[in-house]
Amino acid sequence: MQTLNLEYHATGSAAGRAHVGVVGSGDLEILFEPGTDPTASVRVRTTVDGFDVVWRRVLDAFFAHHPVAGRYELNDFGATPGIVSLRLLQVLETSRRPAGPEGSGQ
């Protein structure tokens, strides 16, 4: 297991927090809470060691297009880069929705 901490300059804002996904095989869970600082701070915990470069590339690409400020916690169970990108986009979509009783989009 490996933990990565990354920070990006982010000026965009989001309406609310979001929780998507599950720590299940080939998938990941993301918890997102919007912040006021112009920073996106990301913590990745993954079961698969040694993919630092891939994680950095996936997150670089995401925050280049969607610099939304806040704290992102990724709990990963071997998701592929494609799944990670989709879950990150789902976070943005969910955080834009008015907070429903479920507070979660899966």
Next chain:
Amino acid sequence: MSDLSVSVAERPELQALWHRRSFLELDARARAFCVLDEGTGSEYCGPFDRIESPWLEPQGLVPQADDGVVVVKGLLAGEPCVVIGVEGAFQGGSIGEVSGAKATCALQLAARDARAGRPISAVLLLETGGVRLQEGTLGLNAVAEILSALLELRSMRPVIGVAAGPLGSYGGMSIVAGLCTRMVLTREGRLGFNGAQVIESEAGVAEFDSSDRALIWSVNGGAQRYATGLADALVLDDVPAVRRAVITAVAAGVPEHHRSEELGVLAARLSAGDGGQARFSLTGLGIPPAPGPGQGPLAASHPGAAQQRGAQS
């Protein structure tokens, strides 16, 4: 093609299959909310409370923010109800110290409310392999606590178990299922104490072939469990159907004797079902014999499995 559409239109069971909204494809959180009356559910101790298991990270496993158990309180057909959902995709739906404590607390608080004259029923959505082995005795203890909390509540209000998915309910959590006031299963659901792989590894492939899915479902599957009286409803994998079955099960109230107290009945069924070639034809139980292979839910006795079994005994 036109032949197909005519036959579907004439058969209500195919219509139901066609128009269903799958319950199994939902995760634990979505299942818990959709069982309750729309818009009434609110989650307790959710992922943003971050009460995750402290025991996984030191073992190189990534924890989940809700530890795989979702607690949602709301209304069921207008009456208070708490739903405890187990997420089967996280660590096999296993119950550890934290996830077990969430379920126990929910049941204990419901029992406290019921005693104080605020009746509230409970629904357990089971999708679990049982105790989380990585947490050892803490997991065993967690399941024991769920059992005692369940026993406390079920004397006052119904506790309904639902085992809908193919993961089913196994190990210590199958004792939880056995103590539930009533059980709701789907054909895809399974219920058993030891799983097929455990039995095979302990007693050999001749005892139970864990690669034979038809055999497994013929012993542990929802249709079989319903036919042998270990479940009270067998429903289609469909959100409204599951919800209706749960509402009916709660409305039936607290029985004079719970299934787990009917030891004579259970023993008689066991001796009737455990003999000779009649394997699982349940004629001795007043239950009609299984239809031929592929003709009904008790296609349990599929020819391959029966031959194999015959050859072994």
